[in-house]
Amino acid sequence: MVLHDLDTFSKKYKQLLDRELKHLVEELNAPSIIKESMIYSLEAGGKRIRPLLLFATLDAFGAAPENGLAAAAAVEMIHTYSLIHDDLPSMDNDDLRRGKPTNHKVFGDAIATLAGDALLTYSFEVINKIPNDAAAPSVKLNVIIxxxxxxxxxxxxxxxxxxxxxxxxxxxxxxxEYIHIHKTGKLLRFSVLAGAILAGASQSQIDNLSQFAHHLGLAFQIQDDILDLTGNQQMLGKPVGSDTANHKSTYPQLLSLDGAQAALQKHIVQAKGYLAETGLNTNLLLEITDLVATRNH
Amino acid sequence: MVLHDLDTFSKKYKQLLDRELKHLVEELNAPSIIKESMIYSLEAGGKRIRPLLLFATLDAFGAAPENGLAAAAAVEMIHTYSLIHDDLPSMDNDDLRRGKPTNHKVFGDAIATLAGDALLTYSFEVINKIPNDAAAPSVKLNVIIxxxxxxxxxxxxxxxxxxxxxxxxxxxxxxxEYIHIHKTGKLLRFSVLAGAILAGASQSQIDNLSQFAHHLGLAFQIQDDILDLTGNQQMLGKPVGSDTANHKSTYPQLLSLDGAQAALQKHIVQAKGYLAETGLNTNLLLEITDLVATRNH
Incomplete structure (x- = not known):
């Protein structure tokens, strides 16, 4: 078991993932415009938090993170499709994401819709690209479900x-909480779960990791709401106070800023508690948890 | 091996399918509006040609068509999602489908987009509902891919x-042909393939059935184009001549009406030829093939 520094680990596997995402779309035998549209949004960046959680979970079991590359690509494709569809004029109608024009502003609404559909569909096929010696068919099927x-x-x-x-x-x-647990929490939880399933986790490890991811997801969202109130616009890459301007319900609004900060801490403590129960070498997952609690963008 | 009449067979399994589709969505633990939107389009009717091909292929092997119920539901969900997305204002912008308001006219563009996404996603989960004694995990995985x-x-x-x-x-x-082979042909072919895979077909049977479905799909599309020129508006449930009005390229336009009819016959003969190679009891599949060639709606 090698001890990792999250920065080094994250850089290494982000690079591997970025290359794999591009490769997976490029090898499709499909009209070039749809491939360009898919790659455009896959390359729009982002924290790659879902793949990172998946890789770090495999690492916690002492398994090779590389074995999770296809599953990490699949979950990032699903996340990316959801952003493309969410940005459509009929949904959130956003022109910019991370400072770049959204997919439909570049490729038009129809191609953007289809690029989302194609990414979602492909993600299920991509799971099958996990090496056969790393996962039996029943394990891949489990990940897909x-x-x-x-x-x-x-x-x-x-x-x-x-x-x-x-x-x-x-x-x-x-x-x-229903919204956050479902809209962002379930896919974050899946990322951890996929790593655990691929690593051959026991049922109690799966239960503990599932609870860990649940609390991590809520902490992530609470910090998002707090940053929208207190953050630095330049660090965030989006205007501060947009939730208030858009009349969005947030944790600070419902709990006060102090209450939201207390809830954040509570979920971080619970997340770490469940991690400790797994008996695994969870330092990377712990570092990710601390990062979520203290991030400024 | 029981000899079936296509009418009786079709009625029985359509009914089973319709019930299953509704049941599968109803059992989802999800906001009611998305379930209503999914069911609305699943119940909008249609020929259920894809499920029917899947059931009839299982029957050709002497396997229980019921074993294909989940796969048939999955393929109909995918077909339905594609219609919902195709009808969106950013795509074909259709207000009516089979005489009923399209999904987005009833539920709005955002819910329609999400109902399509949900149907597509669910279809992959539904494959796992094939009974375990009818398909090993590796077989289900194969169907999913x-x-x-x-x-x-x-x-x-x-x-x-x-x-x-x-x-x-x-x-x-x-x-x-590229358009038709991909836009409609691949999913028709999958329907036959799924039946064959579930029935434990040999590679040569899979190859022959795949060729059968390829030619059947093209015949289906050519007849569609011919009907748009020569059909009865009331039977079709849509205006005759809409392809010409929309400047759509069609087989009759490229080959003349006589040429299109000759191409239709050629594909029907080829489809039947490949069926004969399988050595199976293909009378239902033959009846479906004749139906495609002679249908008037």
């Missing part, structure tokens, strides 16, 4: 629907 | 992109 659950109506899509239905009204804390 | 290929950038989505790119220009016969 968990991914579909996390991404679909019972997961991310359901969260997006609830988010849209909740717009312009004041939500209860319960409603706000 | 073939479904993703048929539906994605190398299949249906790629065909849709090519179709959009070809609008308002005169296509070559090769370009027209």
């Amino acid at each position: 968990e991914m579909a659950k996390a991404a679909g109506a019972e997961g991310m899509v359901g969260g997006q629907v609830a988010d849209m239905e909740g717009e312009e009204k004041t939500l209860t804390l319960e409603e706000l | 073939e479904m993703a290929k048929a539906a994605g950038a190398e299949g249906m989505v790629g065909g849709q992109v090519a179709d959009m790119e070809g609008e308002e220009k005169t296509l070559t016969l090769e370009e027209l």
Whole structure:
């Protein structure tokens, strides 16, 4: 077991992932415009937090993170498709993401819709590219089923629907948590779960890691809301206070800023508690958890 | 081996499928609006030609068509998602489908987009609902991979992109065939393939059935084009001559009406030839083939 520094680990596997994402789309025998559109959004950057969680989970088991490369690419494709569709004029109607024109501003609404569809569809095929000696068919099937659950109506899509239905009204804390647990939490949780499944985790390890990811996801979202109030516009790459301007329900609004900060700490402590229960070498996952709690963008 | 009448067979399994589709969505733990939107389009009817091909292929092997119920539901979900997205204002902008308002006219563009996403995602989870004694994990995985290929950038989505790119220009016969083989052909072919895989077909049977489905798909599309010129508006449920009005490239336009009818017959003969090579009891598949060649709607 090698002890890793998160920075080094993250750089290494981000690079591997970026190359793999581009390669996977380039090898498709498909009209070039759809491949360009898919690659455009895959390369738009982002924290790659989902792949990183998957790689770090494999590392916690002492398994080779490389074995998770295909699954990491798949989850990033799903995340990317969701951003493309969310940005469409009929949804959030966003022209910019991370300072770059959104997919439909470059390729048009129709190609953007289809690029999202293609990324989502491809993600399921990509799971099969996990090396056969790293995962039996039943394991790959298990990963696919968990991914579909996390991404679909019972997961991310359901969260997006609830988010849209909740717009312009004041939500209860319960409603706000439903949205976050589904819209972002389920796919974050899947990333950890996929690593655990590929590493051959025991049921109790899966349960603990699942709880870890649940609390990490909520902490991530609370910090997002806090940064929207207190952050630095340049660091965030988006205007501060946009939630308030858009009448979005947030944790600080429902709990006060102090209350939100206390809730954040509570979820971080719980996340770390569940990690400790796994009996694994979780230093990378712990570093990621601290990063989530203290990030400024 | 029981000899079936296609009418009786079709009624029985359509009913089973319709019930299963509704049940599968109803059991989702998701916001009710997305479930309503998914069910609305699944219940909009249609010929259910893909499920029927899947059931009839299983029957050809003497296998229980019921074993294909989940796969049939999955392929119909994918077909339905593609119709919902195709009808969106940013795509074909259709207000009506089979005489009923399209999904986005009832639920709005955002929910329609998400209902399509949810159906596509769910289809992969649904494959796992094939009974375990009817398909080992490796078989289910195989079905999932073939479904993703048929539906994605190398299949249906790629065909849709090519179709959009070809609008308002005169296509070559090769370009027209590319569109049809991908936009509709790949998913029809998958339906037959899924039945064959579930029935434990040999490689040569899979090859022959794949060729059968390829020619059947082209015949289906040529007859579609012919009906648009010569059909009865009331039978078709859509205006005759809409392809000409929309400047769409069609087989009759490229080959003349006589030439299109000859091409249709050629593909029907080829389809039947490949069926004969399988050594299976293919009377239902033959009946479906004749139906495609002679249908008037």
